[in-house]
Amino acid sequence: MTKCGYVSVVGRPNAGKSSLLNWLVGEKIAMVSHKANATRKRSNIIVMHNSDQIIFVDTPGIHETEKLLNQFMLEEALKAMGDCDLILYLAPVTDKISYYEDFLLKNKKNVKHILLLTKIDFVTNEQIIEKMKEYEQFSDKYECIIPVSIKKQTKQSDILNNVVKYLPVHPYLFDPEIITTEHLRDIFKEFIRESIFENISDEIPYETDVMINKVEEKSNVDVVKATIIVQKDTQKGMIIGKGATAIKRIGRDARVKIEKLTGKKCYLELFVSIKKGWTKNKDGLKELGYDINS
Structure with missing residues (x-):
């Protein structure tokens, strides 16, 4: 009985989505830039975890703008959120809670989500605990909250074990040998x-x-x-x-x-x-x- 499903990775521009995905798959597939709004389109990155298959969807950052290209990017992110089995919402630890509140409003279908607290390498443990307490007021909204450091403390399995809990029992959708559906x-x-x-x-x-x-x-x-x-x-x-x-x-x-x-x-x-x-x-x-x- 394998599990398989789509997991959209979302957050504001430059929240660390592409870096996280490259780290989870162990290959450089997604475009990474320290400048915001680098990712323009959705792309699928496939991770096999034990006997389960996770299809992560990399998305452009969630933001409002008048520019046409940025409107396309927002549409891409919103479509990915509506079409998946689970959402990973990336919240940099120094961010205001208002970004998360905006995401909750945009998650129209109330798709289950896990909150990842990113970029924790740059703050103290006390600041991490303080930020987690701030998010506690929304504890009925998210399934769990995970502080993430892709540089040292966190293991890929810390995230993947939690992800597969919320995926449906389903045969593989793609060949287990491939790591992306992109050409x-x-x-x-x-x-x-x-x-x-x-x-x-x-x-x-x-x-x-x-x-x-x-x-x-x-x-x-x-x-x-x-x-x-x-x-x-x-x-x-x-x-x-x-x-x-x-x-x-x-x-x-x-x-x-x-x-x-x-x-x-x-x-x-x-x-x-x-x-x-x-x-x-x-x-x-x-x-x-x-x-x-x-």
């Missing part, structure tokens, strides 16, 4: 986006995207050709950099990530293209895979 080209795209976030400062990464033009998998090398999309001429100049230094750095960082995942060499060729105002209109967003319903 390789989509993971490559996210690695390139992550490298842009790491190497280009300020707001520019938020106005960029990546289109994978070609992936050719050979026995000893992957050939990847991709185009970085920007909104303005000035942004193109900054992505390329003086003497092409910036784009070489982006490419080098992305290639290292790809090779670590695939275990073979990668030949990565990057281009830069301008799509004026693509983040500000529905057609531009749809062309890059962000279809807004409202």
